[in-house]
Amino acid sequence: MKTQRLNFRLVIVAVLSCCLCFLTPSLSMAQGGGFALIEQGLVAYPQNPAAAIALWRQALPQGTRNTQALIYHYLSLGYQELGRWQEAEEALREGFRRLPGGEAGENLAVEARLLNTQGRFYWLTGRPQQALGAWQRATRAYERVEDREGVIGSLINQSQGLLFLGFPLEAKGVLERVEGALEGLPEGDLKEQGRQSLGRVWRQVGDLRRSEAILKQGRSSGSGLELGNTRRVLWQRAIAFQEEPDVESALSAYQEAFQRAITPLEQVQAQLNGLSLQIAAQRWREAAEVQASLAPLLAQLPPNHFSLETQLNFAQSLICLQEELNRVPGVPGCPAVPPVQSTPTGAIIGQQLAQGVQTARELGDLRLESAALGQLGELYERNQQYSEAERLTQQALRIAEDRQALDLRYRWEWQLGRLAERQDNPEGAIALYKIALKTLDQVRSTLLPLDPNIQFDFRDNIEPIYRRLAELLLEEKPGEENIKEALETIDQLQLVELENFLRCRILPLVPITRNLAYLDDQTALIYPILFEHRIAIIVKFPHQPFKAYWVDESRDEIENEAWDFVDLLINQGESEKIYELGNSFYKKLIKPWESELKNYPALKHLVFILDGALRNIPISALWDEKDQKYLVEKPYSLSILPNLNVFDLQRVAQTKLNLLLLGVSEERTIEDENFSALENVERELEEIGAIFPAKTLLNADFSQQVLEQLLENESFSAIHIASHGQFSSNLENTFVMTYHELLRINTLQRLIRTNFERRLTPLEILSLSACETATGDNRATLGLAGIAVRSGAKTTLASLWRVNDASTQVLMTEFYRQLQNPIMTKAEALQLAQQELMKDVQYNSPFHWAAYILVGNWY
Known part of the structure; x- marks a missing residue:
């Protein structure tokens, strides 16, 4: 799950970076006793949020009301970073309460910061509409006190909220305001931070060339890192579209970020992203060389939040470089099984992760403790030590539940489901996969629309949960209710995939039960589902329960054959080959249930909800070798649905077209x-x-x-x-x-x-x-x-x-x-x-x- 974790971190950082760059107070805002403690907390914060919180709490009694309001703003940020949501919310409440009356510039400046932090809190706790409202109010407050840095940061946050809520044009308009504001700034830290944030968000909007252009102007390690991330998405996109992929430009950006780095942490981040990309590109020799150079750099890092997170990501890369750890099927996170590499053994990686658990406990960082425990559980799963893997994963899940860390929760629930399967407990696996999908439904809104990487990792890191749950439902209890539940699971997957593509929620939806009720005597529904080693074809005939038919053909075979068929049709290939492949698909998709048609003489229409590569083939061109007819020549009209609840299937009276x-x-x-x-x-x-x-x-x-x-x-x-x-x-x-x-x-x-x-x-x-x-x-x-x-x-x-x-x-x-x-x-x-x-x-x-x-x- 390395890619998933890194990508989620990128999303969060993109939204939060503007909050985090406002930590240095002006002297006028921090007048009164405790200023030294506030400053010490600001210095400690990036490395150790828990220590910063302790310092700020010491400063509270010594400050004026205005200074106390500012300190509560910092406290809320610290609690949010540690996932302590109740305390974060209470700090915000106290901060607003401490604000003196009136609209003096000082008060308004602190209020703007509180509003920005409140938006961050709403965002992380799944309330995007409230987050957007808070950021909009923050922008207005920053404008009134002429805080250019605050205006730029809150506008970038606004663009994230607008994008998520389904207003991409408005989001782009806001970003163009940011771009204009940056152009008027002199070169310096603020402009550099603005470029990084803007480049990130243009990437998330999907305008990769614009992201690349602004990040190329950057002069810091951070800009180089973001440029590498953007070029990595361009590389992934080229592969997806079967274009010429350019992995070297992304790697050169990471290398440039490494050369510009000032601190060991910046060096490690650049090298780690390069290592991750080498692994994704399956360049095993180069990856092994990078990991060898990373180890001494990691040893220089002090034990703090960021270095621990880096250590955990590095451990996942080491796992991906170990052949023996990648032989267990169904564990996500690595692109392929590598050849044997001279990297640390599984035992050494396990020791590193166990040390990570201990370090997280010493830091009081429960979120990273959960991440380290779960990752250690995954290592045991890969090593087929399932009981120990289950114990560690359950510990990780309990902490993630307490911290409301939904992105970790769904991973550990999924991991427990896999472990239940491996220990011959399919019913337990089904229950856990259902729970994981419920959690994922809460978190995917943050994951999917905002980071293009997620689109390319979708098949590896999200889709398998849906498919395995559906397959288990059909395997274990192939009755009417389970068949229907399997169909609804894949239907939800189809919806998630479409929303992932559109980067927004599709609303309103039509309940599946209502649409099924609209199917009349003249209509049958055909729903093929591709699993790894076979196909399930779910059919709904008029007034009959769902039936499932199995075809023994793998998903990879189907996808290859689908492309061959489409290529033949587009290039007007030999008729005999078109007939041959058309008949092959007819046998797979129609023959298993065709004998039932005689029982429904009123049937006139076939509705197909196609899965995966089957969506690329024209159903009308399926060839029945026996009758020497294409499907379109049979007495049935044909149509396609993306899934069962994005269109209203109610029949209404035809009106004359205008x-x-x-x-x-x-x-x-x-x-x-x-x-x-x-x-x-x-x-x-x-x-x-x-x-x-x-x-x-x-x-x-x-x-x-x-x-x-x-x-x-x-x-x-x-x-x-x-x-x-x-x-x-x-x-x-x-x-x-x-x-x-x-x-x-x-x-x-x-x-x-x-x-x-x-x-x-x-x-x-x-x-x-x-x-x-x-x-x-x-x-x-x-x-x-x-x-x-x-x-x-x-x-x-x-x-x-x-x-x-x-x-x-x-x-x-x-x-x-x-x-x-x-x-x-x-x-x-x-x-x-x-x-x-x-x-x-x-x-x-x-x-x-x-x-x-x-x-x-x-x-």
């Missing part, structure tokens, strides 16, 4: 990217406009500004966009092109959803013609699902790959022509349009018709 048609047919260059002309767009919009009442914005008329004005004044029930666009697992690379700019998901949501919600008129259909999924991106359909969900449209029609725009024009026109029939569902209209295209000898290849999928409500 369309807004948007398109760009001309060649364009936007954001240094060239987009080719789409010669058939004008004809496509013209023919659709002849079928339904429509308003058209074409080429220069289709801009963000014109679209916004139009939606302010007119109402439409469907929007059809015929322009370049892309779906990607990178939020910033998911867009629709206007004539002048790229509309990304959040901008599109602001333009479309907010206007339709204000008018209380649902958007029936969002059609995205000429869009495509990012090549080589195995999670690109998250972008498609993200657009579908964020737009607020009941149904989204889109394509999995870029299709010839001549065949697109034929298919789209036929789709809308079919919708003229008032009893025709959208899924049936798409099926008939695809079948019509198949009759045309120019377009009968599945390349032309299979790409189109319907996401959301199919009625």
